[in-house]
Amino acid sequence: MFRAGTRTAKEVAYVTAGRIIQRYQEFCLSKGIDFTRIESVQPHDKTTLFCSAGMQQYKTLFSNPSYSGTVANSQACLRMGDLDEIGDGTHFLHFTMLGLFSFRQMAVGEAIDFWLEFLERIGLHPDHVTIHPDRLDEWGPLYRGRVPIVPDPECIWSDGDIRGYCTEFYKDGIEIGNIVNPLGTCIDVGFGLERLDMIVNGTLPDDALATLRKTAMRIIESGYRPGNKEQGYVLRKLLRRIAVMGGALDHPFFEREVERQNGLRARYWQLRERHPDKSPQWWFDTHGIDVAEMTGHAGEQG
Structure with a gap:
């Protein structure tokens, strides 16, 4: 220490x-x-x-x-x-x-x-x-x-x-x-x-979470913001993965992404009974919801 x-x-x-x-x-x-x-x-x-x-x-x-x-x-x-x-x-x-x-x-x-x-x-x-x-x-x-x-x-x-x-x-x-x-x-x-x-x-390699955090910060420091296209989408994907893995990042972009994901998750569980046969692509195109990430939290819904 x-x-x-x-x-x-x-x-x-x-x-x-x-x-x-x-x-x-x-x-x-x-x-x-x-x-x-x-x-x-x-x-x-x-x-x-x-x-x-x-x-x-x-x-x-x-x-x-x-x-x-x-x-x-x-x-x-x-x-x-x-x-x-x-x-x-x-x-x-x-x-x-x-x-x-x-x-x-x-x-x-x-x-x-x-x-x-x-x-x-x-x-x-x-x-x-x-x-x-x-x-x-x-x-x-x-x-x-x-x-x-x-x-x-x-x-x-x-x-x-x-x-x-x-x-x-x-x-x-x-x-x-x-x-x-x-x-x-x-x-x-x-x-x-x-x-x-x-x-x-003899520097020890980072674990997966540390690598994700460093990469997200490098993208942010290079001038990019979370978004739905290109570099912004990659950054958003990394921020989501950090959250899904139980990690955190001391940056407002991460905090906003967690709030956004919580809102999407609530919407998914509210709407999924109305649309039981819709494809993952439909969910993503229509609501911006990644079904794989939503279902990964199924246990939280009881």
């Missing part, structure tokens, strides 16, 4: 993770690479509701054969596809990605050297890396025997438009990051800050 005057566990986790970002920024600048911190999860284009990867804002540069340069960043990301995986210690829903992006300037071998050097600086040495069999003969020697190599035919990355082979880094059975070679001419690197923090500083 923390004594009065000392940092809380949440504050300690924030400081240790922030220290890794700071060291990464200093490392990039020492290499002459511009660095940017981005804490908002607002997307950089209209292909996603939230920023899902650090490379999102650079898509046009990857595809522009006349552009050459290298940049780095730390980017707040949110992937709702991980919602059902949270609490397993490796999926965070909201997370920060440490990125390195080179457009027809840095070679794969240089990117490997860059990341092995940085990881050593923070006291982390990968247990092994994976390489696609098609690139094993070419990329394997680039590691120069410093890390065991495992062939993996899954080492291909694509966002639907841009595609490339990749090599992935593992520690304690967890993938901590990868180096992608988009179009065969560029470099797209992403390492998960939270996973690095767990390994380097």
